[in-house]
Amino acid sequence: MSIEAPVVVEVGLGDRTYDILIGSGLLSRAGAEISGRLPGTRAAVVTDANVAAAHLDALKAGLDTGGIQPAIITLPPGEKTKSFAHLEEVVDGVLAAKLERGDIVIAFGGGVIGDLAGFAAGIVRRGMNFVQIPTSLLAQVDSSVGGKTGINSPRGKNLVGVFHQPKLVLADTGVLDTLPIREFRAGYAELAKYGLIDRPEFFTWLEKNWVQLFAGGPERTQAIAEACRAKADVVARDEFETGDRALLNLGHTFGHALEAATQYDGSRLVHGEGVAIGMALAYRFSSRLNLASPDDAARVEAHLRAVGLPWRIADISGDLPDAEALLAFITQDKKVSRGALTFILTRGVGQAFIAKDVPASEVLSFLTENHPDQQKMRPR
Numbered sequence: 489m490s491i492e493a494p495v496v497v498e499v500g501l502g503d504r505t506y507d508i509l510i511g512s513g514l515l516s517r518a519g520a521e522i523s524g525r526l527p528g529t530r531a532a533v534v535t536d537a538n539v540a541a542a543h544l545d546a547l548k549a550g551l552d553t554g555g556i557q558p559a560i561i562t563l564p565p566g567e568k569t570k571s572f573a574h575l576e577e578v579v580d581g582v583l584a585a586k587l588e589r590g591d592i593v594i595a596f597g598g599g600v601i602g603d604l605a606g607f608a609a610g611i612v613r614r615g616m617n618f619v620q621i622p623t624s625l626l627a628q629v630d631s632s633v634g635g636k637t638g639i640n641s642p643r644g645k646n647l648v649g650v651f652h653q654p655k656l657v658l659a660d661t662g663v664l665d666t667l668p669i670r671e672f673r674a675g676y677a678e679l680a681k682y683g684l685i686d687r688p689e690f691f692t693w694l695e696k697n698w699v700q701l702f703a704g705g706p707e708r709t710q711a712i713a714e715a716c717r718a719k720a721d722v723v724a725r726d727e728f729e730t731g732d733r734a735l736l737n738l739g740h741t742f743g744h745a746l747e748a749a750t751q752y753d754g755s756r757l758v759h760g761e762g763v764a765i766g767m768a769l770a771y772r773f774s775s776r777l778n779l780a781s782p783d784d785a786a787r788v789e790a791h792l793r794a795v796g797l798p799w800r801i802a803d804i805s806g807d808l809p810d811a812e813a814l815l816a817f818i819t820q821d822k823k824v825s826r827g828a829l830t831f832i833l834t835r836g837v838g839q840a841f842i843a844k845d846v847p848a849s850e851v852l853s854f855l856t857e858n859h860p861d862q863q864k865m866r867p868r
């Protein structure tokens with residue numbers, strides 16, 4: 489494995505400021521990086537069975553270089569792990585290891601493990617130290633940065649959680665080589681999101697460079713670093729999502745509804761795929777409301793299709809609830825304030841904005857038109 493000098497991106501939050509290190513080979517120096525910042529601490533690693541099988545030995549060896557011999561808590565992979573039952577398992581594992589408040593919970597996995605372990609770190613002993621070692625592309629470009637943690641409720645995604653910032657994020661780009669291609673694509677959706685929100689030149693760069701990025705190499709590190717800079721900027725401005733940070737939810741209102749409608753069944757839809765479809769729908773919906781041009785919506789759809797991502801509701805296998813039931817999932821989502829629907833809409837590529845008071849009737853008509861049942865009935 490090659491070891492390159494990592495790119496360092498800072499998340500500026502006053503005395504809680506922390507670094508994101510991005511580069512290949514970081515697992516091997518995890519112990520030194522952690523003990524340099526949090527000397528003399530003990531740790532528990534929370535991971536899932538897939539990540540453990542591929543990379544846990546390498547992480548343990550890397551932690552050992554800093555004198556850290558962690559307790560290990562291994563959970564089943566998948567979105568359903570973000571549950572109260574598994575939260576209890578993590579809390580119990582951390583307490584059983586007799587870790588103190590100043591000790592560290594290390595999240596070693598994708599966004600599921602990061603969200604769950606971060607939540608546990610936020611509540612055990614009223615808040616323990618927390619380090620993110622993200623192993624999926626999605627986690628490296630999005631979920632490991634910014635301190636949002638939590639679990640799902642049967643009533644919707646991420647409805648239970650806390651803000652709890654990590655002390656350090658170590659994004660080893662080498663571990664992405666074992667990530668299944670479907671998951672890599674799903675993470676790519678969150679990467680493209682930053683271009684679609686407010687970095688149009690980044691989206692154009694991705695249109696030109698996505699093949700090299702998928703193949704690995706400098707474009708991959710470059711893109712992950714750009715995404716982390718974009719996210720760090722937003723988080724430093726609006727840590728608790730009282731304003732701008734909501735822009736990061738582009739595609740998520742539709743996406744979360746589709747995830748709930750498929751009962752978080754990863755064989756049908758994983759989170760990043762829901763975001764891909766959600767972003768395409770947000771652009772198409774903006775065009776329907778005469779905010780953006782249909783050409784912009786078509787450009788976004790074409791790029792998602794080119795990289796092999798799903799981009800319309802009809803790309804989800806199996807039956808789906810009808811448009812009204814999808815709307816009910818949307819109104820359950822936390823981005824609803826006192827009954828008014830808040831959406832991230834756009835005036836063009838890289839021109840997203842927060843739209844409050846979007847009429848539910850418009851959303852319903854749009855979902856009805858774009859529902860696969862309706863499309864099946866349309867003459868070809």
Ligand SMILES: NC(=O)c1ccc[n+]([C@@H]2O[C@H](COP(=O)([O-])OP(=O)(O)OC[C@H]3O[C@@H](n4cnc5c(N)ncnc54)[C@H](O)[C@@H]3O)[C@@H](O)[C@H]2O)c1
Pocket residue numbers: 536537538539542565566567570597598599600601603623624625626627630631632633634635636637645646663664665666667668671674675758759760
């Ligand atoms: N907190 C936030 O700000 C935030 C932001 C975006 C998404 N999220 C959350 O992130 C979750 C999705 O994250 P995800 O897409 O990483 O899902 P995930 O954690 O389920 O990981 C995807 C799959 O890839 C496997 N995997 C991960 N790294 C691997 C590796 N290096 N090699 C082989 N297999 C590997 C996992 O075992 C899993 O099967 C969702 O729950 C979403 O709500 C949170």
